[in-house]
Amino acid sequence: MTEQPSVGKPPTEQPPTENPPPAKLPEDVPAAPRHTAGLVAPRPPVRRARSRASSLTVRALGPVLLLVLWWVSSATGLLTPDVLASPAQVIGAVGELWGNGQLPDALATSLTRSGLGLVIGLAAGLTLGITTGFTRLGDELLDSSLQTLRTIPFLSLVPLFMVWFGINETAKILLIAVATTFPMYVSTTGGVRDTDRKLVEAMRSFGLGRLAIVRQVVLPGALPSLLAGLRLSMTLSVIALIAAEEINATEGIGYLMSQAQSYARTDVLAVCILVYGLLGLTADVLVRGLERVLMPWRTAGPGEGAR
Secondary structure (H helix, E strand, O other), rough: OOOOOOOOOOOOOOOOOOOOOOOOHHHHOOOOOOOOOOOOOOOOOOOOOOOOOHHHHHHHHHHHHHHHHHHHHHHHOOOOOOOOOOOHHHHHHHHHHHHHHHHHHHHHHHHHHHHHHHHHHHHHHHHHHHHHHOOHHHHHHHHHHHHHHHHHOOOHHHHHHHHHHHHOOHHHHHHHHHHHHHHHHHHHHHHHHHOOHHHHHHHHHHHHHHHHHHHHHHHHHOHHHHHHHHHHHHHHHHHHHHHOOOOOOOOOOOHHHHHHOOOEEEHHHHHHHHHHHHHHHHHHHHHHHHHHOOOOOHOOOOHHOOO
């Protein structure tokens, strides 16, 4: 008999393989040949850490080289004592002035003048800068006049201040104050105007008054500009101090310079010039330290990785 095919029996299926072949990914596809001849592989910048000691050593190279050049020029006779005293003579003059008390007294008097004038100038510049930068009325009333006064050299005010205030300490302190006001004013105005207006409006919507907004929003946002203005004002206070002490001073570093000029003491003149330079350098170092404390994220410049 012929066998009948079974009905309903499904056809035999092949069991699935346990490890199917991997699908071909796009990166497995052979890429088209590219012309790479002459190309250089990019090298990312490598940040080289520099210790504090090495950084200070590099900073000191310039002054040390100038000192060595000065010493060699004096030793070989290129610089005679009537032109500029040698470093040894200057060190001797420092000992002489410090021993008889002239240098400490003069330094204290000059620092007092410079400090008082700087405080007055910073307060005036900060107040005027916030007023003109934060309010439209203040900007319209004050900015054009202050910008005009800013262009007047403060040295041209010396004769006028002598007529107004005489030759006493008031004229000297106010001259330093005027010289230091405008750098702080310009920096404060720019920093206040760059404050995010949306943030100011948000704080107003929370009910903060103007003084609270200035204290909690505007001044922290303008901090980089404020520190830049502080650095300029502190440096300029030393320059203004030199001019102020030329107004018939009877004490201070400027008085020592006038006395040394009368007796042709180039060693004392060099001491006074170095004191002025050290005052300016100290002011700059103080502001840099303040920046490191208040803004630690700005201690490294944009080219730090390439150093």
